[in-house]
Amino acid sequence: xxxxxxSPTHLIKTRGQQVTLRCSSQSGHNTVSWYQQALGQGPQxxxxxxxxxxxGRGNFPPRFSGLQFPNYSSxxxxxxxxxxxxxxxxxxxxxxSRGQDYGYTFGSGTRLTVV
Amino acid sequence: QKEVEQNSGPLSVPEGAIAxxxxxxxxxxxxxxxxxxxxxxxxxxxxxxxxxxxxxxDGRFTAQLNKASQYVSLLIRDSQPSDSATxxxxxxxxxxxxxxxxxxxxRA
Numbered sequence: 001x002x003x004x005x006x007s008p009t010h011l012i013k014t015r016g017q018q019v020t021l022r023c024s025s026q027s028g029h030n031t032v033s034w035y036q037q038a039l040g041q042g043p044q045x046x047x048x049x050x051x052x053x054x055x056g057r058g059n060f061p062p063r064f065s066g067l068q069f070p071n072y073s074s075x076x077x078x079x080x081x082x083x084x085x086x087x088x089x090x091x092x093x094x095x096x097s098r099g100q101d102y103g104y105t106f107g108s109g110t111r112l113t114v115v
Numbered sequence: 116q117k118e119v120e121q122n123s124g125p126l127s128v129p130e131g132a133i134a135x136x137x138x139x140x141x142x143x144x145x146x147x148x149x150x151x152x153x154x155x156x157x158x159x160x161x162x163x164x165x166x167x168x169x170x171x172x173d174g175r176f177t178a179q180l181n182k183a184s185q186y187v188s189l190l191i192r193d194s195q196p197s198d199s200a201t202x203x204x205x206x207x208x209x210x211x212x213x214x215x216x217x218x219x220x221x222r223a
Contacts, residue, residue, distance in 0.1 A: 033210060033211070035211070035213075040215075041215055041216075042119075042203050042205075042213030042214050042215045042216050043159065043203070043211070043213050044213070045210045045211060045212065048209075048210055055209075056209060056210050058210070088158075090158055090159070092211070096209070103149060103161045103164055104149075104161070104207075104211060105161070106151075106158040106159050106160070107158060108157070108158050109157075109158045
């Protein structure tokens with residue numbers, strides 16, 4: 001059983017640029033969610049995708065957008081990068097059909113630095 | 116008020132002692148709770164889940180849930196240096212809401 005993989009592992013971007021982060025979910029999982037973790041903070045929910053549709057969104061502006069593909073992999077896109085977007089971006093997958101008692105598996109994350 | 120709050124750290128315990136971590140949550144309807152461990156620079160790793168009032172034990176870890184008090188805790192018995200990490204409490208309402216985490220340092 002493969003785990004959750006994210007790419008790239010590290011990224012440096014300039015303020016105002018756009019970035020795309022990628023995630024392959026764990027085998028058998030149909031739900032992907034994205035989290036932003038600033039230094040010293042807990043992860044903050046960005047959004048979640050199920051069956052290629054966004055089915056939940058946290059308090060993030062529209063310049064944060066995403067996609068889920070038929071193979072359940074996902075992308076997180078951030079436009080017009082700001083310095084405060086510098087963080088660890090985590091992808092987590094789950095099998096939502098098993099109910100909310102089923103845990104989420106996290107990928108190793110992408111460290112984004114905006115300069 | 117934050118959705119999930121954890122006792123502020125850092126928490127330093129000697130090797131072999133019990134580390135006690137606490138978490139409160141604001142949504143009385145929450146049903147599903149997780150504890151994640153996160154080593155520095157790494158991603159969170161699920162160590163415990165609990166859904167019913169009472170205690171749940173797994174090896175050296177015990178999670179305790181009290182829904183009436185909206186309180187969940189984690190005990191780490193016989194703490195080892197490898198337990199040194201940040202522990203994140205999370206409430207699952209079809210998305211995870213995390214606390215800020217409590218950093219635990221186990222002194223050899």
